[in-house]
Amino acid sequence: MRDFLPEEAKLMRYIEDKTRVVAGLHGYREILTPIVESYELLSAKAGEEVKSRMFVFEDLGGRNVALRPEFTASIARLVATTFKNEPQPLRLFYVGSLYRYDEPQLGRYREFWQSNYELIGSRKPDADAEILILTRNLMEASGLKKVAFKIGHVGVLRSILNQEKLKDDIQSKILQLMDKKNYEDAFRLLKDTGASEKSMTTIRSLITLKGNNFLEIAARIADCVSDCEKSVEAATNLKEILELIAESGYEIEMTLDAGFARGLEYYTGMIFEIYVPDINIALGGGGRYDRLVELFGGESTPAVGVAHGIDRIMLAMQSQKTTTKTRGEKMTIVIPVNEELRSEALRVSRMLWNAGIPTEVEVMGRKITRALEDADRRKMTHAVIVGERELKEDSVVLRDLTKRKQSIVKIGRVVESIRE
Ligand code: HAM
Secondary structure (H helix, E strand, O other): OOOOOHHHHHHHHHHHHHHHHHHHHOOOEEOOOOOEEEHHHHHOOOOHHHHOOOOEEEOOOOOEEEEOOOOHHHHHHHHHOOOOOOOOOEEEEEEEEEEOOOOOEOOEOOEEEEEEEEEEOOOOHHHHHHHHHHHHHHHHHOOOOOOEEEEEEHHHHHHHHHHOOOOHHHHHHHHHHHHOOOHHHHHHHHHHOOOOHHHHHHHHHHOOOEEOOHHHHHHHHHHHOOOOHHHHHHHHHHHHHHHHHHHOOOOOEEEEEOOOOOOOOOOOOEEEEEEEOOEEEEEEEEEEOOOHHHHOOOOOOOEEEEEEEHHHHHHHHHHOOOOOOOOOOOOEEEEEOOHHHHHHHHHHHHHHHHOOOOEEEOOOOOOHHHHHHHHHHOOOOEEEEEOHHHHHOOEEEEEEOOOOEEEEEEHHHHHHHHHO
16 A cells, blocks of 8 residues: 655545546536445355455454455445335446455555445436446547547357356356466356357357457357347447447547456446556446346346446556646745744735745744755745734735745735736
8 A cells, every 4th residue: 555645645635626527527426435445245156366455354343344446346235235216227326445465466455435426217228328328538638648448248259158057157167267368267167067069169269269359259249149139238238338339429439359258256337448658557437237236136127337446547548748737836935034923924924825825934043045945845836924023014025936026016916916
C-alpha cells in the first residue's frame, strides 16, 4: 500500500473528478458502501484468483469479514435488498479504494482505486453498448490516447461447456486456462471431463477467431458454433452490441477475441478490458452479470458494468505525458513585516479567504526576503506584504510573483487586483 504525495494525490483526485463528471453526464448516481463486508458475500462468484487474494479476518464479534476486493458484489447486495423496489434501469456509480493481496509491481498494488459504473435492469445490447461508450468517454475525459478495447462473450464458450454438462467450477477453470493462453492444460482438462470430440474441435477453432475487424469475426464466431443453439444466441448478442457501437458514430478501436475470459466468475455475457499501448496491463474491465443479484436472494435481474483502475489511468497519463487542464491556480502568501502586525495579516487573509482566494499566512516569523524566496520556490503567484507605513494609508504592498512587479494597493482593492 502506498502513500500519495501532493502531486500524485492531485492527479488522483483530478481523475476522480473526471469519473464523477462522466457519471453525471450519463445519469449514474453515486453511492458509498462499507470497506469491510462479510467474507461470504464478497467471495461469492469472485473467482479463485480474487478470492485467494482477499484480506480476510475475524472481527471482534467473531464474524468472518474481508476488505472489499471489488464493488460489484456490494452493489448486487444492495440491488437484492434496499433497491429491490426501485424502478429500473438503475444506474449506480462508485469510486473508492479496494484491497487485494496482489504481488506488488508497476500498476498492481494491494490498495488501489476504481471508478465503477453499474447499469441494472436491462437485458438489451443497448445497455452493454452504453457501458462501452461510457468507458470510452471517461478515457477521453482523462486525455488518454490510443485506447483499445478487447472484447469477448463468456456465453459463447460456456454454452458449449453447458451442453457438455460441465459443472460451473470446472467451466471456470477451463476458461481461466484459456484466458492465460494455456490451451494445452485447458484441453487436457476438457478431455478428462469426457467432453465430446465435436465440442473440442469447435472450441479449437473458436480460439483462433480474433481480430479488430470485429463485425466480421462476430459473424464467423456465430458460424463456428452453429451446432449449439445457446452459443449462437450468445454470438448474436455480441454481434448486436458491436453493431450498435459501429453505428454509434464513435470510433472505438476494438479487438474481438473468442477465447477471452476474465478472472471474475459472475460474468454471463459480453466481457471487455481496455488498454493503452504504453502499459500492458488493463486500465479497466467489465461485463454482463445476469445472475449475481439472484445469488444474493434478489429477483433475477440483468446487469452490466465496468470498473476502471484509477491508479493505472494515472500511470497511463504520466507515460503519455497527458496535460491536466486545471484552472490557473493562484496562491497568495500574506506576510506581516513584524510580529505586531500578525493580527492585521490575519484580517487581510480573512478577506481573501472570504473571497475564495487560496491564501497562506507566513507562520514562521521569517523576514520578508526569506518569506518571498520561499514563496518563489513554492511557485506562489502573489504576496501581500502588510507593513506599518502602508497600513496608515489603509493599504498593503501587493507583489505579483510571476511578473515580479509590486504596487501599493488599497486593502479594499486587494481581492480585485489578485483576480485580474
Ligand atoms: P477487475 O478486472 O478485477 O474487475 O478490476 C477492474 C480494474 O481495476 C482493472 O482493469 C485494473 O485497472 C484495476 N485493478 C485491479 N486490480 C488492481 C490492483 N491490484 N492494482 C491496481 N489496479 C487494479 C472488477 O473489479 C469488476 N468488479 C468490474 C465490473 C464492474 N464488472 C462488472 N461491473
